[in-house]
Amino acid sequence: MSTFAKQAAAGLRVLLVLTVITGVLYPAAVWATTRLPGLHANAEAVGTTLVGVDREGDQWFHTRPSTATLPASGGSNKGELNPDYDEVVAERRAEVARRERVAESAVPLDAVTASASGLDPHISPEYAAIQVPRVARATGLPEQRVRDLVAAHTGGVFTTTVNVTALNRALAAAG
Secondary structure (H helix, E strand, O other), rough: OOOHHHHHHHHHHHHHHHHHHHHHHHHHHHHHHHHOOEEEEEEEEEOEEEOOOOOOOOOOOOOOOOOOOOOOOOOOOOOOOOOHHHHHHHHHHHHHHHHHOOHHHHOHHHHOOOOOOOOOOEEOHHHHHHHHHHHHHHOOOOHHHHHHHHHHOEEOOOOOEHHHHHHHHHHHHHH
């Protein structure tokens, strides 16, 4: 057998082995791992607070608006000079003001604008503060207890933010 034939045969074997590993075994292992119990609860990844999960209902704190749907991420391509964007922000401001029973002028900017990825779990302390009365009413917890939970999940290095995913998990445990 010539040197060329030997090298071609070796290359073909490597190609077949890598095809089986990367095209069959690895995807099968990833698929099987996602099916293991205990990794997800209520369609929410367990053990991470890096992704904002907006839960429905008055008993939960709400994240920033999102144009993304899980598992994808991405922002809107509408900018501040787009009239549609202004309309969407105005609608969101009116809806948040109604839901939280505050004046539209009291609604913080992060309550009506999406983050760049659409998956940010953080909100401003101001947005959390206007949600406290609603959450307290819906959960039956005293407002001070809800404020204490907010304070416990407030932090940051460059800016002070509240992690809504962690806060809602703490609310679930407290209620």
